[in-house]
Amino acid sequence: MADSGSLQVLVEGLRRLPGVGAKSASRMAFHLLQHDRAGAQALARALTQAVDHVRHCALCHTFTEDEICSTCADPRRDASKLCVVETPADQSAVERTAAFKGRYFVLMGRLSPLDGIGPRDIGMHELIERACDGVVQEVILATNFTAEGEATAHAIASALKSRGLAVTRLARGVPAGSELEYVDLSTIAHALVDRR
């Protein structure tokens, strides 16, 4: 598109974003340069700032700008409960429920041998260390209910149970507000088994 090297480089840069192909990247570049140059400059600054300042919390591995994130540093959180999630977005979803007042461990990914993501990449060692600190009484596995999330939960559960820790998993069941007729059978089967 047009004869500009900078433009070509910008389109290539935008293509590195997940879910953005050649056409979307062109459209984004066109939009930024034609209608929102201030937005392009703001985005450039935001990228540099984030790369320079965002790092991982030493305790829970989530993104933070400090040594310890605010959740880990908050003395009002119940340190006896540790919730394991895959990403900061998942952590944020659990937080928004306001139903959990414990602490978190964010894997920043999930086990995925096919992509070369092993226990080391999700901080398995640090998680075990943290869970075995003597304060944590219960580890709640809140990884996704996908094949990889389940496998990750299983691997963590095995490692922690062998060390005598109480490990629980988020309940599987019928989503709030749904009609049984439209719920998939595997979910109903799980809800039947786990009835209470």
Added chain:
Amino acid sequence: MADSGSLQVLVEGLRRLPGVGAKSASRMAFHLLQHDRAGAQALARALTQAVDHVRHCALCHTFTEDEICSTCADPRRDASKLCVVETPADQSAVERTAAFKGRYFVLMGRLSPLDGIGPRDIGMHELIERACDGVVQEVILATNFTAEGEATAHAIASALKSRGLAVTRLARGVPAGSELEYVDLSTIAHALVDRR
């Protein structure tokens, strides 16, 4: 997501991209910070470079880093034919056909009164000036075949025809490789009227 101001600002910055909502922006930010910090830095540099160096060709209004773009500066292009397109991406599509050896005028948009985009925003005045330079013999309207693109073509055609210029429009008809059974009726009707 997480307690980082820089991260929040980055998510806001990514949301300014067209077609990117809150969830996509979070996913992009997570991907960049967790898996591709080099990509984030490259994108930041590309954005700054593009904003600083990309401007509009003085003749055809497309994106370029020089006063005049390479297409306008190429003496081998036929100056008697001027193809009017909406965006650099459209220009690139026409170029890839290798079926046009004339010059271009890129509107960098389309008439859209509802969005407040009028003749001034698409450079109507400069287009008329360029078309009436005495060298241009034929203006080929290659705006999109959408409601706004058709309206834009109509407005340009009226303005140019009243000045005695030959104005043509890309042919409407059955797309190459298609079976009549699956072509929409309006397209077949146009192809019938324009049969040759």
